[in-house]
Amino acid sequence: MSVRGYVTRFAPSPTGLLHKGHAFSALTGFARAKAAGGRFLLRIEDIDFTRCRPQFEAALFEDLAWLGLEWEQPALRQSDHLADYSAALGRLEAMGLLYRCFKTRKEVLDAIGSAPHGRMEAYRGRRLGPAEEASRLAAGEPFAWRLALGEAQRLAGPLSFEEAGEGPRGEHGALPVDAGGAGDVVLARKDVGIAYHLAVVVDDARQGVTEVVRGRDLFEATHIQRLLQALLGLPAPAYRHHPLLSGPDGRRLAKRDRAETLRALRANGMTPEALRAELGFDA
Numbered sequence: 001m002s003v004r005g006y007v008t009r010f011a012p013s014p015t016g017l018l019h020k021g022h023a024f025s026a027l028t029g030f031a032r033a034k035a036a037g038g039r040f041l042l043r044i045e046d047i048d049f050t051r052c053r054p055q056f057e058a059a060l061f062e063d064l065a066w067l068g069l070e071w072e073q074p075a076l077r078q079s080d081h082l083a084d085y086s087a088a089l090g091r092l093e094a095m096g097l098l099y100r101c102f103k104t105r106k107e108v109l110d111a112i113g114s115a116p117h118g119r120m121e122a123y124r125g126r127r128l129g130p131a132e133e134a135s136r137l138a139a140g141e142p143f144a145w146r147l148a149l150g151e152a153q154r155l156a157g158p159l160s161f162e163e164a165g166e167g168p169r170g171e172h173g174a175l176p177v178d179a180g181g182a183g184d185v186v187l188a189r190k191d192v193g194i195a196y197h198l199a200v201v202v203d204d205a206r207q208g209v210t211e212v213v214r215g216r217d218l219f220e221a222t223h224i225q226r227l228l229q230a231l232l233g234l235p236a237p238a239y240r241h242h243p244l245l246s247g248p249d250g251r252r253l254a255k256r257d258r259a260e261t262l263r264a265l266r267a268n269g270m271t272p273e274a275l276r277a278e279l280g281f282d283a
Helices: 020-036 054-066 082-094 103-111 129-140 149-156 196-206 221-232 262-267 272-278
Strands: 007-010 039-044 099-100 144-147 159-161 173-177 186-189 209-215 236-243
Touching: 007 020, 007 209, 020 039, 020 054, 020 129, 020 236, 020 262, 020 272, 039 054, 054 262, 082 099, 082 144, 082 186, 082 196, 082 221, 149 221, 159 221, 186 196, 196 221
Parallel strands: 007 039, 159 236, 209 236
Antiparallel strands: 099 144, 144 186, 159 173
């Protein structure tokens, strides 16, 4: 990877307020870009229309500026590029790699839970016959587009990705892709539209990202995303997964657990210099 051509991005979803974990990830990417004399981009991943809110988007801009981060303007907003994601979905459909799944989330979980010996496995579905599918479509039943993983892997062949950081079990270097743990992932759904995996690989290619800097909680997602890159003929960036911050209870910081937000820290008198120093970055 050329240092001069280094590009990374921070890609939050405006579904809540940012916390220290977000700050650590953003600062890690920003520091990488600065050290390489490269580019730091901000991407707003706002395609989950059921959860994203304008007030959270406004707050994340404010929080990142308070941290002292600078990014190229304007920030890319995924909701402005829905046609591109739909086109990528259409390409996979034309390749015969997608199928309509009419199962509800509960039915999928029940199917996973009924695996032999009580073992939890990734969901693997099946294509419906033409008559049954036509009948269910005519009845207006909702469905999700799932990737037929077995067919996709056979078509793509052996793949690898470069891990410049470290996975949750110490994985580093050139790693083989094994997307089996993901199962037949959903790539589009009626209620939330295009899914994360597909949108993110399209955007990383569009923005010329050379290294994806993100938390280890997304390490496993790299396998399915590398597979999608290969199927769509998109370039493969390097990946740098970093450790996750934990709270006093030992659990990783997360929006759903109401981790203390950057806004709250600011209101309680913390300065950006103090927070950067606490997180291990130059004040």
